Amino acid sequence: MKAQVTWQGGMKFEAVADSGHPIILDAAPDVGGADEGSRPMELMAMSLAGCTAMDVISILRKKRQDVTGFAVKVDAERAAQHPHVFTAIEITYVLRGRGIDPAAVERAIQLSEEKYCPAQAMLRAVAPIALKYEIIEEA
Numbered sequence: 001m002k003a004q005v006t007w008q009g010g011m012k013f014e015a016v017a018d019s020g021h022p023i024i025l026d027a028a029p030d031v032g033g034a035d036e037g038s039r040p041m042e043l044m045a046m047s048l049a050g051c052t053a054m055d056v057i058s059i060l061r062k063k064r065q066d067v068t069g070f071a072v073k074v075d076a077e078r079a080a081q082h083p084h085v086f087t088a089i090e091i092t093y094v095l096r097g098r099g100i101d102p103a104a105v106e107r108a109i110q111l112s113e114e115k116y117c118p119a120q121a122m123l124r125a126v127a128p129i130a131l132k133y134e135i136i137e138e139a
Contacts, residue, residue, distance in 0.1 A: 007015075041084070044123075045074045048091070051119035055112035056093060060099055063104045068138055069096030077128075086127040091120075093133040100135050109133060 003017040008123055011027035012034060025040060028031025038046070053072040060067050070093075077088040093109060113120055120129065 012036055017090075040069045041076075041078070041086075044086075045076050045089075048089070048117075048119045048123055051117045052091060052093075052109075052112045055116040056108045059108035059111055060095075060100075060104060063101075063108070064098075065097065065100050065104050067095055068098060069095040069136075070094070086123060089123060089127050089129045093129050093130060093131075094136070095133065096136045096138055098138050102133075102135060105133050105135065 003019055005015045005124055006014040011032045013025045015023045015025055024037030026035060026037035049072040057070055073092040075090045076086045078084045079087050095105060101132055
């Protein structure tokens with residue numbers, strides 16, 4: 001995999017990787033940015049959420065679970081001092097649907113954690129990750 005960022009001025013960069021889809025990165029105004037894009041550490045949290053979300057929804061589809069809505073929330077605590085690394089992470093899976101089996105959800109989350117999600121595997125090496133889920137039953 002290859003990725004590149006190209007300076008756009010100020011603290012703004014355009015990032016692109018092998019897929020060719022650009023993402024804008026920028027900093028907060030108090031550090032010279034114009035707040036026109038995501039921060040790099042935000043992208044790390046979003047990458048973690050997206051990685052495990054794709055695993056879990058794929059597994060639940062294979063298990064024929066009736067999921068009508070799905071979100072993954074990442075709450076990452078950061079160190080107070082530079083380099084402000086993640087020190088603890090909580091991932092919450094919020095599922096909406098009809099008759100969703102909690103055991104199927106737990107297994108999908110476990111498979112993502114232990115086998116499929118490289119973002120989770122890398123971040124777990126530097127910060128503890130707590131996992132939880134919520135199922136909202138629809139009529």
